[in-house]
Amino acid sequence: xxxxxxxxxxxxxxxxxxxxxxxxxxxxxxxxxxxxxxxxxxxxxxxxxxxxxxxxxxxxxxxxxxxxxxxxxxxxxxxxxxxxxxxxxxxxxxxxxxxxxxxxxxxxxxxxxxxxxxxxxxxxxxxxxxxxxxxxxxxxxxxxxxxxxxxxxxxxxxxxxxxxxxxxxxxxxxxxxxxxxxxxxxxxxxxxxxxxxxxxxxxxxxxxxxxxxxxxxxxxxxxxxxxxxxxxxxxxxxxxxxxxxxxxxxxxxxxxxxxxxxxxxxxxxxxxxxxxxxxxxxxxxxxxxxxxxxxxxxxx
Numbered sequence: 001x002x003x004x005x006x007x008x009x010x011x012x013x014x015x016x017x018x019x020x021x022x023x024x025x026x027x028x029x030x031x032x033x034x035x036x037x038x039x040x041x042x043x044x045x046x047x048x049x050x051x052x053x054x055x056x057x058x059x060x061x062x063x064x065x066x067x068x069x070x071x072x073x074x075x076x077x078x079x080x081x082x083x084x085x086x087x088x089x090x091x092x093x094x095x096x097x098x099x100x101x102x103x104x105x106x107x108x109x110x111x112x113x114x115x116x117x118x119x120x121x122x123x124x125x126x127x128x129x130x131x132x133x134x135x136x137x138x139x140x141x142x143x144x145x146x147x148x149x150x151x152x153x154x155x156x157x158x159x160x161x162x163x164x165x166x167x168x169x170x171x172x173x174x175x176x177x178x179x180x181x182x183x184x185x186x187x188x189x190x191x192x193x194x195x196x197x198x199x200x201x202x203x204x205x206x207x208x209x210x211x212x213x214x215x216x217x218x219x220x221x222x223x224x225x226x227x228x229x230x231x232x233x234x235x236x237x238x239x240x241x242x243x244x245x246x247x248x249x250x251x252x253x254x255x256x257x258x259x260x261x262x263x264x265x266x267x268x269x270x271x272x273x274x275x276x277x278x279x280x281x282x283x284x285x286x287x288x289x290x291x292x293x294x295x296x297x298x299x300x
Contacts, residue, residue, distance in 0.1 A: 030278065036271040043267030050268070057272035068273070071251045072280070074162055078169060078252065079230045079284075083223055085170035086177055090222070093174070094181035095207065099193075109182070113175035120172065124240030127168040131155050131241075155242050158249035165250060169230075169237055177222045184215040220292045224285060231281045253277045 037057055039050040061068055093112055097105035115123065130137045131154040142150040154164040188210065196206050212219070235254025238244060244251035244259060251259075253273060261270030 033271045033274045036268055037275050039268045041268045042265040043261060043270075044265055053268070057269050058275075061269070061272050061276065067248050067251060067256060068253070068276075070248055071253045071256045074250060075231055075234060075252045075254075075280075077162060078165065078234050079227050081166045082169050082173065082230055083226045085166065086173045086226055087219065087223060089170065089174050090177040090181055091219075093178045094185055095211065098182055098185045099203075099207075099211070109179070112178055115172045116175045118172075120236045121240055123168055123172050124237050128155070128241055131164055156246055158246050161242055161246060161250045165237060165241060168241070169234070172237075173226065177226075180218055180222060181215060184218040185211060188214050220289075223292065224288060227284060227288060228281060231277065231284065253280075 036050075038052060038054055040053045040056075041047070041050040093108070096102045097108060102108060129135070133139060133151045133153045133156070136154075138154065139150040139152060142152075152160065154160050192210055192214075193206055196210060201209070232254070234252045235258060238250055238252050238255045239258065242250040244255045253276065257270045257273040257277070260266045260273065
């Protein structure tokens with residue numbers, strides 16, 4: 001047996017099982033969900049009882065459902081808020097522990113990364129206690145600066161609820177992207193910064209023209225990953241902290257899908273929401289890739 005044949009067999013052995021699992025757990029559910037979206041089905045009965053209704057679920061969803069519009073707006077509010085908040089803080093901390101030589105940088109790397117090894121359920125429960133109007137840390141802290149005790153119901157007031165979901169979401173994601181950017185920054189030769197310093201470039205100019213330029217691919221990947229995981233995974237933190245309330249003020253597409261499919265047993269309608277999530281995710285990611293297209297600089 002030749003070396004080329006052995007190499008092909010080796011590649012085949014590693015690729016085929018992975019591809020089969022991908023088809024089983026990703027491709028098949030996508031097409032199965034699309035199929036179910038054309039039916040009226042509770043999800044609790046056999047598929048033999050499904051009633052074909054064509055595009056009625058989509059017509060109801062897009063033309064008559066008053067909640068889905070708020071859910072989409074809330075999803076994109078979290079997308080924009082998380083992308084800006086996480087990238088600003090992750091970039092700041094990454095630069096601080098690399099270029100600014102922060103004291104105890106290893107300790108701070110570990111501290112910032114801790115939320116990434118904590119379950120999202122634990123994070124949601126923890127921040128529920130922080131926001132508690134009577135025994136929560138936030139109101140207790142704010143009460144130090146006021147004459148009367150602060151008893152703001154952060155998660156129970158529609159005016160504050162969606163904003164209150166941003167801090168835990170941002171806090172939970174900083175560490176991962178900080179480590180990604182640290183690795184990219186450490187890959188930049190010090191000689192480039194030294195040459196820029198000799199030419200009179202300030203720290204800010206070095207950050208903009210060297211650090212940002214040479215880590216742009218990592219920044220782009222980070223932003224795309226934040227957007228993708230938020231549109232497809234914001235359901236978890238929302239459901240744990242507010243369940244979409246109060247009065248659907250924090251409802252996102254994922255939580256609305258769960259509510260319609262597993263609380264109200266409209267599985268066909270829930271599948272239509274899933275299809276909408278997929279379509280919006282694809283449109284958003286492709287649009288961002290086009291907007292963030294930039295010439296890549298290679299370090300030689």
